[in-house]
Amino acid sequence: MSERPSQAPADQAPSDRRSFVSKVSAAVIGGLITVAAPIAGLFPILDPLRRRGDTRGMVRVTSFAALPEGGEPRKFPVLDTLVDAWNRTENVPVGSVYIQRTGDNSVRVLHTTCPHLGCSVGYNASGRGYFCPCHKSSFALDGSIADPKSPSPRGMDPLEAVVRDGEVWVKFQNFRKGSPERTAV
Amino acid sequence: MSDWRNWLDSRTGYKGLVHEALFENVPGGARWRYVWGSTLTFFFVVQIITGIALWMSYSPSSQTAWESVYWIQNQMWGGWLLRGIHHFAAQAMTALLVLHLMQVVIDGAYKAPREVNYWFGVALLLLVLALSLTGYLLPWDQNGYWSTAVSTNLVGMSPGIGTALQTILVGGASYGHHTLTRFFALHAGLVPLLIGLMIVGHVYLFRRHGLTPTQPIRKPDEGFWPEQVLRDAVACLAVFAAVLYFAVREHGAPLGAPADPAEQFAAARPEWYFLFLFQFLKYFPGSAEIIGAIVLPTLVLVLIAAMPILGRWRLGHRFNVGLLGVLLAGAGLLTVQAFQADRNDTDYQISRRIAARDAERAVQLASTGIPTTGALTLMREDAYTQGPRIFSRNCASCHRFDGHDGLGYPLPADSISASDLKDFGSRAWVSGFLHADTILSRKYWGGTIHTEGDMTGWLGDHQPETDEEKATRANVVLALSSQAQLASQKALDQRDSARIAAGITYMRNTDYGCASCHKFQDVGTDSPELTGWGSREWMIAFINDPEHPRFFGRDNDRMPSFGKEKSLSDKEIAMVVDWLRKEWRMPPSTVAAARR
Helix, strand or coil: CCCCHHHCCHHHCCCCHHHHHHHHHHHHHHHHHHHHHHHHHHHHHHHHHHCCCCCCCEEEEEEHHHCCCCCCCEEEEEEEEEEECCEEEEEEEEEEEEEEECCCCCEEEEECECCCCCCECEEECCCCEEECCCCCCEECCCCCECCCCCCCCCCCCECCEEEECCEEEEECCCECCCCCCCCEC | CHHHHHHHHHHHCHHHHHHHHHCCEECCCCCHHHHHHHHHHHHHHHHHHHHHHHHCCCCCCCCCHHHHHHHHHHCCCCHHHHHHHHHHHHHHHHHHHHHHHHHHHHCCCCCCCCHHHHHHHHHHHHHHHHHHHHHHHCCCEHHHHHHHHHHHHHHHHCCCCHHHHHHHHHCCCCCCHHHHHHHHHHHHHHHHHHHHHHHHHHHHHHHHHCCCCCCCCCCCCEEHHHHHHHHHHHHHHHHHHHHHHHHHHCCCCCCCCECCCCCCCCCCCCCHHHHHHHHHHCCCCHHHHHHHHHHHHHHHHHHHHCHHHHCCCCCHHHHHHHHHHHHHHHHHHHHHHHHHHHHCCHHHHHHHHHHHHHHHHHHHHHCCCECCCCHHHHHHCCHHHHHHHHHHHHHCCCCEECCEECCCCECCHHHCCCCECCCCCCHHHHHHHCCCCHHHCCCCCCCCHHHHCHHHHHHHHCCCCCHHHHHHHHHHHHHHHHHCCCHHHHHHHHHCHHHHHHHHHHHHCCCCCHHHCECECCECCECCCCCCCCCHHHHHHHHHCCCCCCCCHHHCCCCCCCCCCCCCCHHHHHHHHHHHCCCCCCCHHHHHHHHC
């Protein structure tokens, strides 16, 4: 039943040549059939490694007029095409962003998840800053780390954005968490 | 090296275990006939490994089961091979079970003191069959769905608790999410667990009683290792190679179109090893069905289970061997009959072709992304899939498509009363239509009241004779056909634009051309209108209401106003038109490319 002859105590083995050939053959063939199914199973399991994350173009998120004039951030969902394995769904939330006015025709856009371990970062209006409820990272309005004791290795992730004809367009993407570098995934 | 081995052995006693496992005494030496139990165990492990790997990507619900299996089969790295191995290893296990049972019965290995172990084996046989029955449903394709409907309805037929048992098994009164979750829990949880436990018991008892050598013993005893292990391994490798061969040849496992409770599936068949039961049922029509479906199979099982007891009788062993032989021969005969019946059944062959067409189309549509409502939504809105079905249900009582009903089923010739709509609007179609001889054939107006109409009369009076007349008629054919604006003819229409222009000039002539009767562009008065004749818009409006003054008006010959009377929805009319025009959202010719 077992295909692991190498564990057989040596003193039990008959020593004629035929038995030796049998042992080697049994070990080789046994090894072959033992690894076949696990290998077949391994490829689909490793399949996610060869798939890249979503790459999106600019998505319209809101109108510029909807942003508070004092530079207070507002949270918006980003609606775009969501591809989830076999499913493809148009115009559904794929994430959310904080948007603040920084000028007459400019905005700052920050990803709403914490760069530390991916919790959802809240905006604290009284403290005029962002605060992560999970591990107590705090960020300034521009997204930089506010409290040096914050566990987050980097400030909040800014996203590329433009204001065109009174509409705010954002290039939405996700970044790897937990590292000082900002790597898109 | 030996230090840690000794350490481990003193903590676990593994050396004794290995010794126990490998040095089982094989009386009379290793033999090929002893390999079946080991191969079965091996394939059970293969199924667990491949099954867990599949589990990582499978999603049991009626909107995701087919979709996730499609994803495994067509999109994941090596997914098709994994499915193929799991699928064909299941078939191999069934064949191995039969061989193992034969070996045990022929060698008399069921006799005292091995009765209990034999019963473990019979229970394992049934559990493995339960695995294949539950696994058949999981891809949630048409075949799995309709075959499982049959097998669960058979459960419902069993006396007393049948209905309750069926409802529990199916997870409700109809098939859906809970059928899949239950079948999946049985297939990947409960049944394999029971099999695992039973294998432990089976192997324990086997080791306790030892092998049953057939007499006479000619060779000295041997240890299990290495000679028997080698034979077992070679047998496993050989069967595994066969499994791989089929998995590669079939490019994985079959996956039909997504299950559709509203779409009849005439090609439903169980796995080949259940075909004998399928065929057997045919001999028990009506109320006798319960005898074929439940009573007799149960009796046979009782007989098989009773073999150790029957074997005590003086002729018992011979009886048992004979019984098994008769049962297997009978099952074999029934299987052959089932295959033969299907081969000679043209309707079944056609339904198989439709099933293959749908399966291929489903994969193609899915490759662009599936809505959250599932792949069935794509199929239901697809002109290529629905067109022939709508045609068959609504149009084929009068019309034909290439001589058949649209799906491929033949229809009686004497029921044809309207034109054959294959390639409607194309040059070939128009050319036959605008000809005094062929317009009277059944392919065109031979079965309609229009045989007596003005058009037929005009064609008879104006048969082209000179070369010039023939050239003009040919140009009119091109011109009329170009009105249909068929996508498939676009290049041809562009190439022949000069001839088409000449044809249109003739058509517009109100003295002798088409416009002497028909309304065409801004000239002529009478119907049917030829402007955009045969175009998508024209066809949709025509099917909507052929009695409209734009079309046949009061000359309409029996064609219902499908849209106006609401017997077909706008969407259905558009789908049948797009199908007739071969203007699908995705041309099916790219199917093969999308699959590889």
